[in-house]
Amino acid sequence: MLQVSGLRSAYGRIEVLHDIDLTVGAGEIVTLVGANGAGKTTLLKCLSGTQPVTGGTVQFEGADITGLAAHKRPGLGLAQSPEGRQIFTSLSVAENLRLGAYNFKDARVASDIDEAYAMFPILKEKRNLPAGGLSGGQQQMLAMARALMARPKCLLLDEPSMGLAPIIVQQIFDVIVSLKARGVTVFLVEQNAYGALRIADRGYVMETGRITIEGRAAELLADPRIREAYLGV
Amino acid sequence: MDSLLQFLFSGLTVGAVYALVALGFTIIYNASDVVNFAQGEFVMLGGMITVFAHEAGIPLPLAALLAVVLTAAIGVALNKLAIEPARGAPVVSIIIITIGASIFIRGASQLIFDKQLHRLPSFSGDAPIRIGGATILPQSLWVIGGALIVFVALWLFFTRTLTGKAVLATANNRLAAQLVGINTRAIMTLSFALSAAIGALAGVLATPITLVSYDVGVALALKGFAAAMLGGMGNPKGALVGGLLLGLFEALTAGYLSSQYKEAVAFIVILAVLFAMPQGLFGAKSTERV
Numbered sequence: 001m002l003q004v005s006g007l008r009s010a011y012g013r014i015e016v017l018h019d020i021d022l023t024v025g026a027g028e029i030v031t032l033v034g035a036n037g038a039g040k041t042t043l044l045k046c047l048s049g050t051q052p053v054t055g056g057t058v059q060f061e062g063a064d065i066t067g068l069a070a071h072k073r074p075g076l077g078l079a080q081s082p083e084g085r086q087i088f089t090s091l092s093v094a095e096n097l098r099l100g101a102y103n104f105k106d107a108r109v110a111s112d113i114d115e116a117y118a119m120f121p122i123l124k125e126k127r128n129l130p131a132g133g134l135s136g137g138q139q140q141m142l143a144m145a146r147a148l149m150a151r152p153k154c155l156l157l158d159e160p161s162m163g164l165a166p167i168i169v170q171q172i173f174d175v176i177v178s179l180k181a182r183g184v185t186v187f188l189v190e191q192n193a194y195g196a197l198r199i200a201d202r203g204y205v206m207e208t209g210r211i212t213i214e215g216r217a218a219e220l221l222a223d224p225r226i227r228e229a230y231l232g233v
Numbered sequence: 234m235d236s237l238l239q240f241l242f243s244g245l246t247v248g249a250v251y252a253l254v255a256l257g258f259t260i261i262y263n264a265s266d267v268v269n270f271a272q273g274e275f276v277m278l279g280g281m282i283t284v285f286a287h288e289a290g291i292p293l294p295l296a297a298l299l300a301v302v303l304t305a306a307i308g309v310a311l312n313k314l315a316i317e318p319a320r321g322a323p324v325v326s327i328i329i330i331t332i333g334a335s336i337f338i339r340g341a342s343q344l345i346f347d348k349q350l351h352r353l354p355s356f357s358g359d360a361p362i363r364i365g366g367a368t369i370l371p372q373s374l375w376v377i378g379g380a381l382i383v384f385v386a387l388w389l390f391f392t393r394t395l396t397g398k399a400v401l402a403t404a405n406n407r408l409a410a411q412l413v414g415i416n417t418r419a420i421m422t423l424s425f426a427l428s429a430a431i432g433a434l435a436g437v438l439a440t441p442i443t444l445v446s447y448d449v450g451v452a453l454a455l456k457g458f459a460a461a462m463l464g465g466m467g468n469p470k471g472a473l474v475g476g477l478l479l480g481l482f483e484a485l486t487a488g489y490l491s492s493q494y495k496e497a498v499a500f501i502v503i504l505a506v507l508f509a510m511p512q513g514l515f516g517a518k519s520t521e522r523v
Contacts, residue, residue: 048412074414086409088402099402102395102414150413 001026001154001185002047002078006056009046015054016042018209024154029176029186031217033193033230034206040189041083043206044158047187048080049073060154075103077153081160085143089132093123096131096142100149109149116145119175137168144175154185161192173199193230197221205230235366240488241481242364246373246442248480249380250276253435254457255464255472256383257428262467263391264400264424267327271311271335273454274342275429278304279436280445281342284351293354297437301430307338308429309422317421335450342447355441376438383431384473391469400424452496459499462506465516474514 002024009017016039024030034040045051047058049070057066060078073079079100088096097116101109117124120141126134131142140160147155157176161169169192176186177199190196197203197217205213205226213226220226254272261269279300286296315334319327356375361368390397403410403420410417436445443449460479464471479502487495506513 050408050411069416070411071414071416074412080412082409082412086406086412088405088409090405091398091401095398098395099398099410099413099415102399105395146413 001028001061002187003059004043004047004056005059007043007046007053007058008055009042009051010054011042016209017046020056020209020211022204022211022214024185024187026153026185027180027183028202029180029188029200031188031190031196031200031203032206033190033196033203035230036191038206039209040206041158042209044080044083044156044187044189047078047156048082074150074152077151078156079147079150079152079154080156081143081147081158083158083162085136085139087131087134087139087142087146090130092128093131093134093142094127096146097123097149100146101151103150108151112149112151116148119148119178120145137164137172140164140168140172144172148179148184152184154187155179157186157188159189159191161190161195169195193226194221197226236488238365238367240484242367242369242373244481244484245477246369246376246480247483248460248477249373249377250435250439250443250453250476251456251460251479252380252473252476253383253431253438254453255461255476256380256387256469257432257435258457258461259467259469259472260387260400260424260428260431262461263404264421265316265327266324266404267316267331268458268461268466269425269428270328270331270454270458271338271450272428272432272457273450273452274335274338275304275308275432275450276436276439276453277342277445277447277450278307278338278429279433280353280440280449281346281351281436281447282433283437283440284353284445285346287353293356300437301433304433304436305426305430308425308432311429312421312425316425317418335454339447339450346447348447350444350446351440352444353437353440370442372438372441376442379434379438380473380476383434384469387431387469396420396423456499459503459506462513463502465513468513468515471513471515 004020004022007017007020008015020043032040042051046053049068053066057064060076065073088099097113101112122138123142123145134142144160160172173195176188179186188196188200197220200217203217203220204211254276257272257275258268261267282300282303283296286299287293291299311334315330316327319330355372357371361370391401399415400420403415403417407417456479460475461472463479464475479499482502483495483498486498
């Protein structure tokens with residue numbers, strides 16, 4: 001589904017991603033874990049087209065999308081729920097969801113919005129309120145629901161658990177698992193390594209702009225290096 | 234009593250012009266958070282191009298259409314050549330760029346056209362219509378009607394169409410707008426074209442009453458800005474009400490105090506709004522959790 005080969009990216013002259021290789025297969029949940037500042041978000045920005053790539057390629061469903069403009073990617077089926085949620089704070093919850101399906105004008109948009117409300121009932125309750133007034137957890141739900149409105153084949157999630165209460169984190173992770181059942185491929189970037197690896201099929205560990213460890217999620221959970229560095233056990 | 238009615242009519246006419254300028258401000262502000270001080274020049278261009286095209290023998294409706302289209306193209310060029318290259322600069326810098334652009338457009342117009350005052354024939358004759366004890370020119374009804382139609386069209390655009398919401402989304406969060414598939418550069422181009430076209434329309438409608446010359450844009454931009462601030466920047470309803478109110482204030486000041494104080498009204502309004510209610514009459518109070 002998604003294939004990254006030899007990817008490099010830089011802020012000015014400082015290269016922050018060095019020769020990244022990773023793949024996400026159709027129907028998988030793949031997670032990328034690592035400490036703050038490791039380059040996880042930069043990698044996701046390269047995938048969504050909002051960060052310039054200085055080398056290597058990104059392929060989506062076999063097509064090279066490395067230089068494709070960001071706004072053309074959701075139409076291909078590659079949607080992102082970005083770091084810091086980035087919802088449209090001045091627009092209502094319902095308008096945020098409608099804009100998530102910007103590429104679509106058919107009748108399915110309305111049923112997709114109903115589905116989003118079924119997934120996150122609190123959003124239905126607040127649908128006419130400005131999204132900027134939502135709590136952090138509700139904003140995260142809205143950001144994910146908005147990304148799903150694009151009918152993605154592959155959903156990129158950046159730190160969906162950041163700053164949220166454990167009970168909300170559990171709810172968000174449950175939704176991610178349910179997406180897999182619906183056939184959506186998920187690439188999940190997380191600092192919460194334990195939570196992410198528990199629901200993922202495979203995982204990558206990133207340190208200072210390089211992939212240092214990769215493997216099946218269950219193996220990574222048992223890996224002593226990861227247990228010590230990221231799981232705190 | 235009759236004189237009050239007369240002041241109200243002239244206030245509404247002038248106010249409708251201010252409202253159209255303020256509506257132009259609203260669109261670009263909504264798309265980019267930038268106050269485009271070249272907005273007054275669009276009004277001037279609308280008037281001047283119509284005058285010169287009409288003098289060259291083109292029928293008035295066609296000349297007006299030509300003026301609106303050409304001005305829209307100039308608006309797009311302003312965005313492409315001056316605003317877009319500065320993307321990422323602070324909003325204040327971009328506002329200063331628009332002031333520079335307005336000086337440039339004014340200077341160029343002085344060379345391309347001339348420095349004379351020009352007028353256009355009224356669209357529906359010059360016979361005043363008597364209402365109550367006062368009179369109103371048919372052209373005033375054109376101006377007021379034009380402002381109302383543009384307002385309704387814009388209100389529908391921002392609240393009922395996906396493209397209108399995309400404009401609001403682009404202003405609110407450009408990154409997120411791209412991530413949902415909005416071509417934010419196209420949205421900016423659209424905003425400048427629309428805004429310039431509305432400005433030009435104001436120029437076409439008002440020229441038979443107010444006359445036009447290369448330098449009318451500065452005052453109009455300031456008045457339109459005062460109107461937009463009074464109504465609440467970014468809100469089409471605020472632009473309309475703010476424009477009409479400012480026109481009425483001016484007309485009443487000129488009528489009951491002295492016409493010498495008329496020009497001061499806009500500045501007093503700006504100061505009063507900034508001191509007492511910076512968000513304006515209809516401006517949204519921003520509430521955001523972080």
